[in-house]
Amino acid sequence: MTAHAFPTGTILGYPRIGRRRELKRAVEAFWAGTIDADELEARAAALRAATRERLADLGLDRATSAIPESFSFYDQVLDAAITVGAVPPRFAGLRDAGGGVDLAGYFTIARGVGDSAPLEMTKWFDSNYHYLVPEIGPDTVFTLHADRILAEFAEAKAQGFLTRPVVVGPVTFLLLAKPADDAPAGFGPLDRLGDLVPVYGQLLDRLAAAGAEWVQLDEPALVSESIDEPRDRVLESAATAYDALGAADARPSIFVAAPYGALDDALPVLAATPVEAIGLDLVRGTLAAQLDPVTEESLAAKTLVAGVIDGHNVWRGDLAAAFARVEAVQHLSGAVAVSTSTSLLHVPHDVDAETSLDARLGSWLAFADQKVAQVATLARGLGEGRETIETALDEASAALADRTSAPGVRVPAVRDRVTALADRDFARAVYDERVAAQQSLDLPELPTTTIGSFPQTGDIRRARARLVKGELDADGYRQLMRAEIERVVRLQEEIGLDVLVHGEPERNDMVQYFAELLDGFSVTEHGWVQSYGSRCTRPSILWGDVSRPAPMTVEWSSYAQSLTEKPVKGMLTGPVTILAWSFVRDDQPLGDTARQVALALRDEIADLERAGIRVIQVDEPALRELLPLKLAEQPAYLDWSVGAFRLATGGAASATQVHTHLCYSEFGVVIDAIKNLDADVTSIEAARSRMEVVDDIAASGFAHGIGPGVYDIHSPRVPSAVEVQALLERAVAEIPASRLWVNPDCGLKTRGYDETVASLEHILEAARAVRAELRESVLAE
Numbered sequence: 010m011t012a013h014a015f016p017t018g019t020i021l022g023y024p025r026i027g028r029r030r031e032l033k034r035a036v037e038a039f040w041a042g043t044i045d046a047d048e049l050e051a052r053a054a055a056l057r058a059a060t061r062e063r064l065a066d067l068g069l070d071r072a073t074s075a076i077p078e079s080f081s082f083y084d085q086v087l088d089a090a091i092t093v094g095a096v097p098p099r100f101a102g103l104r105d106a107g108g109g110v111d112l113a114g115y116f117t118i119a120r121g122v123g124d125s126a127p128l129e130m131t132k133w134f135d136s137n138y139h140y141l142v143p144e145i146g147p148d149t150v151f152t153l154h155a156d157r158i159l160a161e162f163a164e165a166k167a168q169g170f171l172t173r174p175v176v177v178g179p180v181t182f183l184l185l186a187k188p189a190d191d192a193p194a195g196f197g198p199l200d201r202l203g204d205l206v207p208v209y210g211q212l213l214d215r216l217a218a219a220g221a222e223w224v225q226l227d228e229p230a231l232v233s234e235s236i237d238e239p240r241d242r243v244l245e246s247a248a249t250a251y252d253a254l255g256a257a258d259a260r261p262s263i264f265v266a267a268p269y270g271a272l273d274d275a276l277p278v279l280a281a282t283p284v285e286a287i288g289l290d291l292v293r294g295t296l297a298a299q300l301d302p303v304t305e306e307s308l309a310a311k312t313l314v315a316g317v318i319d320g321h322n323v324w325r326g327d328l329a330a331a332f333a334r335v336e337a338v339q340h341l342s343g344a345v346a347v348s349t350s351t352s353l354l355h356v357p358h359d360v361d362a363e364t365s366l367d368a369r370l371g372s373w374l375a376f377a378d379q380k381v382a383q384v385a386t387l388a389r390g391l392g393e394g395r396e397t398i399e400t401a402l403d404e405a406s407a408a409l410a411d412r413t414s415a416p417g418v419r420v421p422a423v424r425d426r427v428t429a430l431a432d433r434d435f436a437r438a439v440y441d442e443r444v445a446a447q448q449s450l451d452l453p454e455l456p457t458t459t460i461g462s463f464p465q466t467g468d469i470r471r472a473r474a475r476l477v478k479g480e481l482d483a484d485g486y487r488q489l490m491r492a493e494i495e496r497v498v499r500l501q502e503e504i505g506l507d508v509l510v511h512g513e514p515e516r517n518d519m520v521q522y523f524a525e526l527l528d529g530f531s532v533t534e535h536g537w538v539q540s541y542g543s544r545c546t547r548p549s550i551l552w553g554d555v556s557r558p559a560p561m562t563v564e565w566s567s568y569a570q571s572l573t574e575k576p577v578k579g580m581l582t583g584p585v586t587i588l589a590w591s592f593v594r595d596d597q598p599l600g601d602t603a604r605q606v607a608l609a610l611r612d613e614i615a616d617l618e619r620a621g622i623r624v625i626q627v628d629e630p631a632l633r634e635l636l637p638l639k640l641a642e643q644p645a646y647l648d649w650s651v652g653a654f655r656l657a658t659g660g661a662a663s664a665t666q667v668h669t670h671l672c673y674s675e676f677g678v679v680i681d682a683i684k685n686l687d688a689d690v691t692s693i694e695a696a697r698s699r700m701e702v703v704d705d706i707a708a709s710g711f712a713h714g715i716g717p718g719v720y721d722i723h724s725p726r727v728p729s730a731v732e733v734q735a736l737l738e739r740a741v742a743e744i745p746a747s748r749l750w751v752n753p754d755c756g757l758k759t760r761g762y763d764e765t766v767a768s769l770e771h772i773l774e775a776a777r778a779v780r781a782e783l784r785e786s787v788l789a790e
């Protein structure tokens with residue numbers, strides 16, 4: 010093969026949802042049946058074309074593979090699964106004559122249909138992006154379906170671009186997969202590497218024939234030590250895969266990207282393979298101080314793609330330091346390129362779209378477009394000399410200095426309160442004492458509840474949009490939300506739930522809502538970031554010291570409680586999750602910031618108690634997400650994160666039942682941390698993995714209340730009562746009924762009312778049936 014020069018500036022990927030969420034709207038319109046597949050394809054193609062032009066305008070080269078083809082209709086891991094033909098048998102009927110699946114079929118695998126549950130969804134490394142988990146068994150037949158990848162490359166070519174296809178690499182693909190249901194014990198997807206790699210080989214072959222000069226294979230799994238596979242085997246697999254792929258004659262040059270941290274011992278392994286370029290995350294990782302001579306020699310012959318612009322955060326940052334990092338890499342290889350540390354998928358499109366943002370704050374920020382421009386600047390410095398970019402470096406340094414001294418960044422009263430904290434602030438009374446005090450709640454066996462949100466209807470969102478636009482005044486908005494709360498409370502009473510919620514209609518998002526009410530945060534208007542599929546969030550920006558000027562939730566919760574005799578759960582988002590789903594200041598340890606947020610929540614809990622709220626849930630769905638990928642960093646993280654939760658809840662009276670909620674599975678790894686949260690009741694996601702997690706819980710000795718989810722709220726499917734009953738029976742077999750709660754996997758905000766009511770009714774029916782079974786078995790004894 011001919012060696013191709015790598016472009017001097019590139020990015021690992023770009024947001025695909027569209028500057029105004031055009032893709033979300035198109036995809037949802039297709040699901041709703043208001044546009045057909047051709048129309049959806051046309052809109053997606055227009056979006057891709059606009060993205061390429063934009064990236065070229067921002068300074069990425071049109072002709073040298075600088076622009077990545079990183080589009081996806083739903084998820085890049087699902088795309089890879091479809092590309093290699095890994096369609097689970099339950100979806101075999103969706104395949105066409107050639108074995109591929111069309112767009113409708115693709116979405117069906119993502120979202121489920123009838124009795125066929127969708128692929129499981131879980132967090133993509135330590136981000137708030139969710140991927141679909143491929144299911145691989147011993148019999149999965151890998152066959153190439155490259156039509157989409159080839160079509161997008163050809164589409165770019167016709168537009169006058171030579172782009173770089175991006176695909177999840179084979180090792181990461183298998184490491185992120187789970188064994189198919191019928192796989193024998195001891196089987197792991199990685200066992201199939203030898204069968205999968207030839208299909209990637211065919212893909213490279215086809216891309217070369219189409220004229221691709223470079224292809225990017227993303228291998229973030231090589232960075233993570235939190236992977237259920239011995240490290241030796243991971244490294245061996247990387248060597249095997251890239252030796253094999255590299256050996257082909259007809260192939261594009263291979264760029265292996267390793268975002269989300271340092272490659273560490275995987276760097277020598279990749280260096281020893283024939284791949285032409287390696288991407289290093291130099292924001293999270295640093296270059297190893299010492300590399301062995303063989304590795305040094307191999308690296309000298311490769312292109313090193315220096316990921317120095319942070320793809321995971323929105324700060325404009327220290328551009329001069331980033332450039333120095335690029336220069337340091339030049340000691341290793343004569344061929345160095347500038348890039349982002351990760352795909353820009355995690356950041357919004359454009360700061361300039363934020364016309365209401367404080368200008369001073371805006372000058373400290375860089376969203377995707379600004380980051381692309383930063384890459385282009387550094388690439389120019391690399392090619393033409395540092396002096397040609399001196400002004401840009403100085404301007405970034407000045408913005409950084411301005412940030413340090415701006416009002417609100419350091420508030421003495423907030424800092425003094427954190428400094429004064431003592432051990433007792435992190436602990437409640439012992440659990441048994443709390444259980445006794447909470448008897449007054451008078452709950453039945455297997456108490457039923459929901460996770461907090463009820464469907465966010467178009468009416469609710471439109472009301473909020475009108476409030477923002479000034480078409481509805483605060484009082485009118487308040488009346489509409491109160492009407493919604495009343496409706497939700499009545500509905501829960503009719504269905505027969507035991508612990509009610511107010512339904513969270515007033516929340517645009519469970520983090521943004523609090524960010525808008527706390528000092529130290531700012532929010533954006535258009536700063537959308539894809540969370541999963543068509544769902545997006547607008548992460549808030551935590552730039553200063555955090556404090557609570559006034560109560561945030563008391564009015565809504567106490568109104569809901571005034572409507573019913575049943576306990577209404579107060580609903581707060583926990584400190585770790587507020588941090589995880591915001592863009593957080595990087596000028597102090599996260600743990601310090603977490604304590605500030607925790608104190609604000611602690612005051613809110615005290616106010617809720619005073620208002621007569623007896624059950625309070627503090628959601629921490631992101632506890633697992635922020636767990637560092639490197640084992641050595643995990644204990645310190647678990648210490649500050651668990652500490653922040655305990656600080657937030659530590660002031661609650663014994664009679665107040667503190668709940669927490671976590672979703673996105675893999676609880677095994679954080680089960681001790683969950684225990685240490687010391688909540689009275691913990692609800693977790695379990696339905697999509699059919700209660701697998703119950704084994705982990707039983708084995709861990711977890712001894713507080715636990716509600717493994719029985720309804721997968723990410724899918725439009727309504728589970729039958731029989732199905733829910735089977736899940737509950739599985740749970741009762743492992744967990745004492747006295748500690749078991751019955752609830753969905755997560756909040757219901759993305760569901761419609763019809764599905765919600767039907768599903769909750771089935772859940773109640775199943776709970777009653779299992780309660781009856783329990784009574785019978787007691788009588789029988």
Ligand SMILES: Nc1nc2c(c(=O)[nH]1)N[C@@H](CNc1ccc(C(=O)N[C@@H](CCC(=O)N[C@@H](CCC(=O)N[C@@H](CCC(=O)O)C(=O)O)C(=O)O)C(=O)O)cc1)CN2
Pocket residue numbers: 137465467470471473474516517518519520521540541543544545546547590758759
């Ligand atoms: N931050 C965060 N991260 C999270 C989660 C989460 O809830 N929050 N949950 C998990 C992921 N799950 C998610 C579940 C749902 C949504 C979701 O529903 N997002 C909504 C947007 C939510 C929102 O911000 N809503 C706003 C703005 C809504 C909106 O789009 N308004 C329209 C106007 C209203 C209309 O006419 O419909 C507009 O701006 O154009 C509001 O309600 O006020 C969406 O994609 O559609 C996102 C993530 C993990 N990570």
Ligand SMILES: [Zn+2]
Pocket residue numbers: 460630670671672754755756
């Ligand atoms: Zn949840």
